Amino acid sequence: MNEQEKGPVMTGKPATSKTVIVVVDGFGVGAMPDAGALRPGDLTADTCGHVLDRCREAFGRPLRLPTLGALGLGLVHPHPDLARRTHLPVAVGRAALGYPGADTFAGHQTMMGADFSRVTVARLADHLDGVTRALTDAGHRVERLDGKPLLVVDGAVLVHDNLEADPGINWNASGRLDDPDPDLALDFDGILSVARTVRAVAPVARVIAVGGHADGPLPEFVRDGDGGTVGLDTPATGFYRNGGLQVQHLGAELDHTRQLPDLAARAGIPVTLVGKAADILACEAAVRRPAVATAEVLAHTLEAVRADGGALVVANVQESDLAGHQQDVERYGRILEQVDAGLAALLSLLTGPGDRLIVTGDHGNDPTIGHAYHTREYVPVLIHRPGAPGVELLPDASSLADVGATAAAALGLDPAGLANGTEIHEAAARAA
Structure with missing residues (x-):
């Protein structure tokens, strides 16, 4: 019997714990070193910072993002409109993409544990x-x-x-x-x-x-x-x-049995895929809630979290990416405020010591960069950990696959069951 036939290895986490991954599509926090390989101007990409700057000018006030601030976004992106301290028990850092280019499909597949090392960019x-x-x-x-x-x-x-x-x-x-x-x-x-x-x-x-x-x-x-x-x-x-x-x-051909949704489902953990995640992630056992409107995505996510028992929920907020493609900074800002309110509601439900809320992105989409393509940026990794002591600063993850591996560990699954990714370990640095 091979390892796959044996099923996922559990590590003893609570059977009722919930892990929710909210992917804010196109939400980057600054250009990766190779961002200018295709377009040199993309080295200035900073979706988060530029949206905050332009919306302050347009709205006459800072964007209202208290929940993202409390989750530690200001510790990842030192923007003056973001709080630099938080009272929540969070682990915060950022992740490189870990796949070629900047693409939603590749980003989500990589995040769920796929190995995209054989995928190339080709005309x-x-x-x-x-x-x-x-x-x-x-x-x-x-x-x-x-x-x-x-x-x-x-x-x-x-x-x-x-x-x-x-x-x-x-x-x-x-x-x-x-x-x-x-x-x-x-x-x-x-x-x-x-x-x-x-x-x-x-x-x-x-x-x-x-x-x-x-x-x-x-x-x-x-x-x-x-x-x-x-x-x-x-x-x-x-x-x-x-x-x-x-x-x-x-x-591209992938071994979906070695991705997080299937790994969780085979361990008896209910899986719900929301928004664009429902369209592009494979898992026969998953409950799918496709949606584009942010309010609908957030409502489906909250509904899944309110269900009894342990669960994995992966939700994609697509309208931020659409605003980036439209180069509509103000729309992007309004979507972020809507997401922030939804995250506050999620925090009120994820209170158990084994629960996790992970907020991240799949690439950047800077609406101020001068074109309608994605931008190759680092993305935030904001992890709420009820009951954990203080704030932990995480090292940069080399791939989005490390986010999926970290989620697997939070669910009590062995991250080695994924085709790619390593659990992000806490850095020695600590913030008060």
Whole structure:
């Protein structure tokens, strides 16, 4: 019998303890050293600091973030609008991303314990021959579009670089669901079939199947992107505004049994995935509560915590990331205030000595940086530990996987059961 068949190793923590991970999507606390590799200007990225600065100017007051302050955000990011002391028993630090680029899917998979060391950032142009061969072997007709590094499959599906993320992070397979040419008409399953064939040979983190109702032939909306990429300008097609959009994310092959949700579920711990986490994390036993609106995400999270017994809850607040993409600083600030109020409600429920509230991010998305892409930043790691003595300052974690390993330990699980990650140990430094 191998270790996986034996099931997760428990370490004797209370059976009724709860661990809640709240991922504020796109919430960074300053550029990582390699942030300027793609765009030199990103070395100035600081989502947290720039949002605080601009919102003070716009609102005529500091953002009201008393709970994030009490959780120790000001100890991680020394901004004058954040408290530098806290009375709560917390462990605070920051984490490097631990995966290439800055991507929500890769961030969450890494945080849950996946090893993304074999995932690369790559343009479709660098892999055209292999992708073409795979599609042809699967029985598809494949051709280039006007000599561009972009493929037309069966005259109907475009395989292209994703222009809405950093260059080389994701590829898309996009098709019209309402093509007026009966020879080109297809359903979403046809698009998905193409995407799955591409996924089998793609080195990137995600291949995304996209089907929708377009304002015209898709080749009319092809444009050059950054970093030598070429792809479909999906917002310009009308897919997002015409209704009926269908999307499926096909991630890099992962051993989901060695990720935190599955590890917890196999140990008999109820698992709830909320918001975008419900869409992108794998766990057959999990209760899923997909939502975009922050109020709904917070309500689902509180409902899961109020349930009896021990639990793991992973929630993603997506609207902060959307505000970053829209370069809307004021919206970002209002979302942070809404999140802060929700965190206060969570703290009132997580009072047992084994309970944990972990607040973190998956990457940065600085709305002041001058572009609509994610920014490669450190993210905060704020851990509330009821009953623990004082405040602990944590060393920088080398990967988001260390956050998942720390959560596993809090649930009484052996972090070695994850494919990646090491429990973050308390630093010698101590704050009063």
